[in-house]
């Protein structure tokens with residue numbers, strides 16, 4: 691399996707992947723909207739010699755801590771092709787994406803997704819306890835890449851426009 695940066699020309703294949711993995715049009719549309727707004731900070735594809743296996747996207751997210759913006763990313767969406775799930779592709783994309791985010795100096799990553807899946811990578815809902823945001827509950831989680839970036843701090847989180855225009859119910863933004 692090969693993991694590399696996604697190309698703009700991959701967009702139709704990425705939309706088809708997310709449509710197939712989620713069974714809804716919301717995530718594919720979100721990818722298209724984030725790319726159109728140049729918000730694809732980290733966009734990685736996993737593939738083998740014959741097919742696209744998975745995709746992960748991270749976009750800049752406004753996270754204010756004590757009135758000042760930190761360098762935060764929203765992780766959404768992540769999908770692996772049906773039939774290729776449960777074979778480590780999602781884990782490999784997560785690890786590569788988080789490694790790149792760390793290397794680039796991002797402070798934190800925020801996700802709305804399955805708690806059991808993202809807790810494997812260190813995401814917790816507790817990290818967001820002090821933050822006003824459009825989501826809450828156990829599925830709304832964050833991972834600090836810089837220690838102390840979020841935990842015990844107060845602030846607010848504002849999602850960029852593409853997240854508001856997907857018409858997706860909050861649950862559909864998960865993963």
Ligand SMILES: CC(C)(COP(=O)(O)OP(=O)(O)OC[C@H]1O[C@@H](n2cnc3c(N)ncnc32)[C@H](O)[C@@H]1OP(=O)(O)O)[C@@H](O)C(=O)NCCC(=O)NCCS
Pocket residue numbers: 711712768769770771774775776777778779780781782804806807861862864865
């Ligand atoms: C979720 C997803 C990205 C994980 O990628 P993957 O390549 O299948 O996952 P990996 O092979 O790296 O990891 C598999 C492990 O994660 C667990 N896992 C997979 N999906 C999970 C989920 N939704 N919640 C909790 N755990 C999950 C598996 O049980 C497996 O556990 P094991 O290692 O103990 O056997 C992928 O399954 C996917 O694209 N799913 C479709 C999108 C989706 O989940 N939609 C649900 C509605 S929001």
